[in-house]
């Protein structure tokens with residue numbers, strides 16, 4: 001599988017180059033808006049080709065797939081161009097800034113018969129899969145509520161467009177609430193119906209929110225509470241799922257690394273739950289490669305990316321207007 005990277009980004013540098021290679025993918029090209037930055041990235045990671053011309057990159061018949069990790073406003077145009085050139089696409093979240101744009105990307109790939117995936121890494125983790133397994137096997141009975149704790153401190157090297165550029169898709173809601181929406185959907189196997197929310201800027205956000213809290217209504221009647229922030233240095237992350245027969249406490253699991261702990265509490269007592277500690281992004285790539293080879297679906301599909309964005313957009317609208325908002329998932333099924 002031969003990949004091109006669209007975006008000389010931090011996530012590509014820190015995780016995805018290694019993940020692609022660990023899954024025996026070859027990275028043949030990196031694209032940046034700046035030819036100089038692309039060359040520096042290519043040199044650093046021993047990538048043979050670099051440049052700033054998307055059309056030229058996509059005209060290379062040897063490239064099978066692209067990984068898009070530019071700022072969020074660029075995903076749409078780059079994904080549509082890649083699909084038009086017949087490349088499979090792994091796109092970062094949020095897929096786009098609007099539901100229509102995200103839906104258009106997914107629809108285009110589907111019509112072209114190409115694999116389109118969203119890089120929602122949390123559902124690839126052993127910890128989240130273990131929690132999902134506990135719920136699915138009935139260990140906690142009927143799920144009453146899910147609490148998502150995802151208030152972190154945005155490290156200085158990421159405090160650029162995320163905190164000051166609405167045009168680039170900045171703000172904690174497109175950045176982290178989309179992940180939490182995907183986690184809730186993955187764990188509970190259902191899509192939020194409506195949301196109420198508040199958001200604020202608590203020290204970092206300049207023209208975008210840096211903190212959000214929301215409560216989501218689920219079809220089963222379970223309640224979901226979600227908290228995201230860029231300004232909480234010591235809060236720690238985690239999730240709790242509470243059911244009629246037990247509770248699951250997963251600590252430090254809203255993370256990019258295979259860490260954290262899980263405890264199940266029932267009438268029988270407390271039980272530490274072990275889980276697989278594979279690389280989250282490697283698993284995303286493994287499933288993508290398999291999907292391209294005709295073996296199943298990517299870990300998170302394009303539709304998953306559309307739905308997580310739909311929830312995040314509803315959270316932002318609910319917070320902005322101070323009213324309950326029904327989640328609009330659009331017409332992609």
Ligand code: NDP
Pocket residue numbers: 006007008009010011012031032033034037038069070071072092093094119120121158160175256
């Ligand atoms: P970065 O800010 O590191 O990179 C985004 C873009 O910014 C790059 O593509 C690059 O543009 C440009 N850029 C990078 N360095 C510089 C620089 N020194 N000067 C000017 N421009 C620069 O973003 P992230 O890697 O944090 O995020 C990229 C995407 O990945 C986003 O969509 C984000 O939501 C997503 N993401 C997903 C994660 C996940 O776990 N799934 C985790 C982190 C991010 P160019 O390519 O033109 O050089």
